[in-house]
Amino acid sequence: MRVLSGIQPSGKLHIGNYFGAIAQMLRLQENNELFAFIANYHALSGGAKLDELKQNTFEVAVDFLSLGIDPQKTVFWVQSHSKEVLELYWILSRYTPVGLLERAHSYKDKVAKGIAPSHALFSYPVLMAADILLYDAQKVPVGKDQIQHLEMTRDIAIKFNNEHGDIFTIPEAYIEESVATVPGIDGAKMSKSYDNTIEIFMEEKALQKRCNKIVTDSTPLGEPLDHTKCNVYAICSLFLDEEGKEELAKRYASGKEGYGHFKKYLKSLIWEHFAEAREKRAYYMQNPDIVYDILEDGAKKARAIAEAKMEIIRDAVGII
Ligand code: ADP
Ligand code: TRP
Numbered sequence: 001m002r003v004l005s006g007i008q009p010s011g012k013l014h015i016g017n018y019f020g021a022i023a024q025m026l027r028l029q030e031n032n033e034l035f036a037f038i039a040n041y042h043a044l045s046g047g048a049k050l051d052e053l054k055q056n057t058f059e060v061a062v063d064f065l066s067l068g069i070d071p072q073k074t075v076f077w078v079q080s081h082s083k084e085v086l087e088l089y090w091i092l093s094r095y096t097p098v099g100l101l102e103r104a105h106s107y108k109d110k111v112a113k114g115i116a117p118s119h120a121l122f123s124y125p126v127l128m129a130a131d132i133l134l135y136d137a138q139k140v141p142v143g144k145d146q147i148q149h150l151e152m153t154r155d156i157a158i159k160f161n162n163e164h165g166d167i168f169t170i171p172e173a174y175i176e177e178s179v180a181t182v183p184g185i186d187g188a189k190m191s192k193s194y195d196n197t198i199e200i201f202m203e204e205k206a207l208q209k210r211c212n213k214i215v216t217d218s219t220p221l222g223e224p225l226d227h228t229k230c231n232v233y234a235i236c237s238l239f240l241d242e243e244g245k246e247e248l249a250k251r252y253a254s255g256k257e258g259y260g261h262f263k264k265y266l267k268s269l270i271w272e273h274f275a276e277a278r279e280k281r282a283y284y285m286q287n288p289d290i291v292y293d294i295l296e297d298g299a300k301k302a303r304a305i306a307e308a309k310m311e312i313i314r315d316a317v318g319i320i
Helices: 013-029 048-069 084-093 097-102 104-111 119-134 144-164 204-212 231-237 242-254 257-272 275-285 288-317
Strands: 001-009 033-038 075-078 139-141 172-174
Touching: 001 013, 001 119, 013 033, 013 048, 013 139, 033 084, 033 288, 048 075, 048 275, 048 288, 075 288, 084 119, 084 288, 097 119, 097 144, 104 119, 119 139, 119 144, 119 288, 144 172, 204 257, 231 242, 231 257, 242 257, 257 275, 275 288
Parallel strands: 001 033, 001 139, 033 075, 139 172
Antiparallel strands: none
16 A cells, blocks of 8 residues: 655654654554655745754654654655656646635635735645645545645546546545544643644753643642543553553542652653654764765655656646
C-alpha cells in the first residue's frame, strides 16, 4: 500500500504532533511504502514566519529523522525539491471549480483568525491534491481537520479521470480512531496557534516548568484526586500501557500525592520517552550535511516518480 503524508514546517514539533501524526507514520513505514515530505510550499500560504522557514524546514527534518523516520524504508524529502508538484498544481486548477474551494472550512477558519485571504491560502487544497495525486498515494493519514481537503482531492481526481481516463489513483483518508486529540496545558486541543503546547525537544528545566503550568483543579493535598478530569493524567496516559494507567489512577485515588507529584512524573515520562531521539537529534544538528544528503537522496527518488507521472499527465492535457 502506498501511503503519503506531509507536515508543514511551521514551528517546533509538540507532543500533539507526535501522537497525532508522527507515531502513526512510524508504524505505517513498517508495512507500507511510506512517502513523507515537509510541506514548505504550503507554509507560504499565510501565517508562517518566513524569516524562520529555512531553519524550521531543517529542524523538522532533523526531528523526523531523530524520532525514527527511516530513509531506508521511507521516501523522505522536502516538497520544494520536487518542482513537478507546482506544474501539476496549475494543471489541476483547471479541474477545480471555484465553488469547491469556496466551501473549504479551513480557508474560512484561517481568514476568520486574521490570516490574509491570499490566492495561496485559497488554492492551498489544489496544491495538496497535487502532492497526493502526483505520487499515486492510496492512503493519506490525516487529522480530522484535513478530511475535507482529501474529499476535494478525490473530487478533482475523479473530474480529471472522467475526461482523460484512469490517470490518477483515487486516494482515501486514513484516520486512526484510536488517535485521540491530545490536550494542551490549558485542556484545549494542543496547538501552536493556542500557545498551549509541550514541545518534544525542550531543555529539561523548561520541560518541567511547562508541565507545572498544566491547569488542574484546586483539590488540596491529602485528598483523593479524580484522574478522569485531569489534563496531567490525560497526557501521562499517552506514554503508558494499560497497567501503567491503572497504577497511576490508583495513585490519584490514594490521596497521598498532589498534582505537583504527577507533574514531575509526567516530565520524567516525556524525558525518558524521547531520550534516544534527543541523542540522535544532537548528532544531526551537529552534522547538517548528513541531513541534507538524506533529503537529497529522498528528493531524487521522489523526482523520478514525479517526472514519469508528469509525462503521462502532460500528454493527456496536450502540453508539449
Ligand atoms: P498545530 O495545530 O500545532 O499547528 P498542525 O496543524 O501543524 O499542528 O498539525 C500537524 C499534524 O499533527 C496534523 O496531522 C494534526 O492532525 C496533528 N496534530 C496537531 N495537534 C494535535 C493534537 N492536539 N492532537 C492530535 N493530533 C494533532
Ligand atoms: N495540509 C496538511 C496540514 O496542514 C499538510 C499537507 C500538505 C499534507 N500536503 C499534504 C498532508 C498531502 C497530507 C498529504 O497538516
